[in-house]
Amino acid sequence: MxxxxxxxxxxxxxxxxxxxxxxxxxxxxxxxxxxxxxxxxxxxxxxxxxxxxxxxxxxxxxxxxxxxxxxxxxxRHRGPDFALPGxxxxxxxxxxxxxxxxxxxxxxxxxxxxxxxxxxxxxxxxxxxxxxxxxxxxxxxxxxxxxxxxxxxxxxxxxxxxxxxxxxxxxxxxxxxxxxxxxxxxxxxxxxxxxxxxxxxxxxxxxxxxxxxxxxxxxxxxxxxxxxxxxxxxxxxxxxxxxxxxxxxxxxxxxxxxxxxGRPALPPAWSFGLWLTTSFTTQYDEATVTKFVDGMAERDIPLSVFHFDCFWMREYQWSDFAWDPDVFPDPEGMLARLKERGLRISVWINPYIAQKSALFDEAAELGYLVRTAGGDIWQWDLWQAGMGLVDFTNPDACAWFQAKLKVLLDQGVDCFKTDFGERIPTDVVWHDGSDPERMHNYYTHLYNKVVFDLLEKERGSGEAVLFARSAAAGGQQFPVHWGGDCWSSFGAMAESLRGGLSLSLSGFGFWSHDIGGFEGTPDPAVFKRWLQFGLLSSHSRLHGSSSYRVPWEFGDEAVDVARQFTKLKHRLMPYLYGAAVEAHRTGVPLMRPMLLDFPGDPTARTLDRQYMLGPDLLVAPVFSADGDVEYYLPEGTWTHLLTGEQVQGPVWRSERHGFDSLPLYVRPGAVLPLGADTSRPDGDWLTDLSLLVAPGGAENGTVTVSVPDHQGRAAATFEVVRDAAGAVRVTAPQGRDVPKVVRSAR
CATH class of the missing domain: 2.60.40.1760 (glycosyl hydrolase (family 31))
Known part of the structure; x- marks a missing residue:
């Protein structure tokens, strides 16, 4: 002010x-x-x-x-207050x-x-x-x-x-x-x-x-x-x-x-694969879902998670956590059939209870909805007709909410998209006497914590993951967060990246966005470029509002791009999950602005159209229909991940890229572990492992490369030694094959 x-x-x-x-x-x-x-x-x-x-x-x-x-x-201090676990x-x-x-x-x-x-x-x-x-x-x-x-x-x-x-x-x-x-x-x-x-x-x-x-x-x-x-x-x-x-x-x-x-929890390895949703207001049923899943398989695009957006529930009744029986008469059977195909399941929820839902009367009778100073249940028609708001300052209301979600977990749901949590009134009375002005921002923290705690309890530590839209300080403990409602344009794609980089400098280790944009329908060029960007982000989700986001809706080339970059991300998983473990242990984000790794380079401090994905991979998304892109490489010899081309920095570059490429460089002297299994993100990373040893490292230097297991522990550690002539020698722990050294990821 x-x-x-x-x-x-x-x-x-x-x-x-x-x-x-x-x-x-x-x-x-x-x-x-x-x-x-x-x-x-x-x-x-x-x-x-x-x-x-x-x-x-x-x-x-x-x-x-x-x-x-x-x-x-x-x-009188009424709270709430940020939790400071450290x-x-x-x-x-x-x-x-x-x-x-x-x-x-x-x-x-x-x-x-x-x-x-x-x-x-x-x-x-x-x-x-x-x-x-x-x-x-x-x-x-x-x-x-x-x-x-x-x-x-x-x-x-x-x-x-x-x-x-x-x-x-x-x-x-x-x-x-x-x-x-x-x-x-x-x-x-x-x-x-x-x-x-x-x-x-x-x-x-x-x-x-x-x-x-x-x-x-x-x-x-x-x-x-x-x-x-x-x-x-x-x-x-x-x-x-x-x-x-x-x-x-x-x-x-x-x-x-x-x-x-609070440090971010470590998301499960399967969550780093490609997520596909029904989209928001589109028409869908089990036949539609099956057609989408079959279509991805037929086109050899690996799929890890299928997400059901809002209309899995009955209209005017969100959130009552009950499948619409007219559309999904056999939800348990449907989920079992999807899981037989190796898919994880996500469903959309929010903390609002519509008046038409049977849960409204139940929650009202139990005193679990936020009330006004006059004792009435707070309600409005914005979003859902006559909706009330669950009071997460009431421990009994938290347990009630979790019990409703547990039914879904028992049916086969693996995780939740915790949408909303921002439109919180200030003319209300909270169960614990919290100050309404302080609770407006903080409410989302309680909401996401309630859901995340349930997932940790029911699925076990290391298996809990959200797809959350809102957050307050400390919310980084409950990943993953996505960027919210964006338009389907190159401008909105750049906006989304700015938001994610800003969030990463606010303590959040994992971040995602709607590939192709949420509102409207992207033209094929936007969609294909957003596919590259999305599959080189922490988490990757195809989602839209009024139109489907399956790649074939945007042409055969979009299918090729989706296939190529999904498989590339899977190949990068030994490296990416190691960076995820670093984010979990240190708070240094997986997807990070250039200034974090190059604080001494003045040019790096203002860059917001490129980023580091982990410590050793530079990504510069393309924000133009013709493929023109301008980007910056700091000092040293950088190696293009896909072609092996070497570029000496510091340098600004202007290039034109086809849809099968973008500026994607390995840091000078880095060693990237690359998996062989491109079919899934949580496969066997050590079998047929290869190492991409980038030039620019110290002569006679040694680099230690650790490949994690799916729980974030070190599964194997390799020593990479360079000599003065540029030769590379790799030593492996006893019982492990020595990885081969490669020049590019292709």
């Missing part, structure tokens, strides 16, 4: 009170509290009739400094020398000079200032409508660029933008977002750090857009808590942030 009118004045009705000078400091062993007056105190009388801000500095985890600023402490109280250490108070936690510290005008200086172990809070950086403000806001400002250094803040489809670099954390079903073509994460990643020529605003409600950001040298964040509250997360590299920031808020 903007409060000022230019640099000198305030907007009409706004009154600001800024921390100005320190009046007292109380230092403990692992935290300190400063009391800041909002004006200069020159005589005793100045302490009267004036506010005092309480500023607590502490460390919830190694390398993380927390700051809580409070104006009036008596307001919090470790007492992680910091305080040192005081006269007026200087310092709190240090691992690679980060904060320094306060109580004898100087108010400032907080965040510093690395060498004493270099990472970020600072200046004279207007700690404040509360009141507006003409009586609202009370807490605001913080952190300096933006010269050349510092800001990323993240959830899945945002606006420009990739957030400098100059106004961003509000407020869940909305706004598609991919607006400033609204399904996944609002109040975490920003800051990268500059001197290093990186992160900022996490610990407030689940609406957080307003001004990123160099009000005070151009500051990032401001504000909440309508009496208290504001934020954390500064140490680097020095961007990956270090994500490791620390996800250690605090």
């Amino acid at each position: 903007k409060f000022t009118d230019g640099f000198w004045l305030m907007r009409d009705g706004v009154e600001a009170s800024y921390a100005t000078e320190v009046r007292d400091v109380r230092a403990g062993d692992d935290r300190f509290t400063a009391f800041a007056a909002v004006k200069r105190v020159e005589r005793r009388g100045d302490t009267l009739n004036a506010p005092l801000l309480t500023v607590d500095c502490f460390s919830p985890a190694e390398g993380v400094i927390g700051v809580t600023v409070t104006h009036l402490a008596g307001r 919090a470790d109280t007492g992680a910091g250490q305080v040192r005081r020398d006269g007026d200087i108070v310092e709190l240090t936690s691992g690679a980060l510290g904060v320094r306060l000079d109580a004898g100087a005008p108010w400032t907080l200086s965040f510093r690395d172990p060498g004493g270099r200032e990472v970020a600072s809070v200046g004279r207007k950086g700690t404040a509360f403000l009141t507006t003409g409508d009586g609202a009370h806001h807490m605001a913080g400002q952190l300096s933006l250094g010269v050349g510092e660029q800001v990323y993240g803040l959830g899945e945002r489809f606006t420009p990739f670099v957030k400098n100059g933008q106004v961003v509000d954390m407020w869940q909305a079903d706004g598609g991919t073509s607006s400033e609204q977002a399904y996944k609002n994460i109040p975490f920003s990643l800051h990268v500059s020529p001197t290093g990186a750090y992160g900022v996490f605003v610990d407030h689940p409600g609406k957080v307003g950001y001004e990123i160099g857009s009000e005070s151009v040298g500051q990032m401001q964040f504000s909440v309508e509250d009496q208290t504001l808590t934020y954390y500064v997360v140490a680097g020095p590299e961007p990956k270090d920031v994500l490791r620390r942030y996800t250690a605090l808020t």
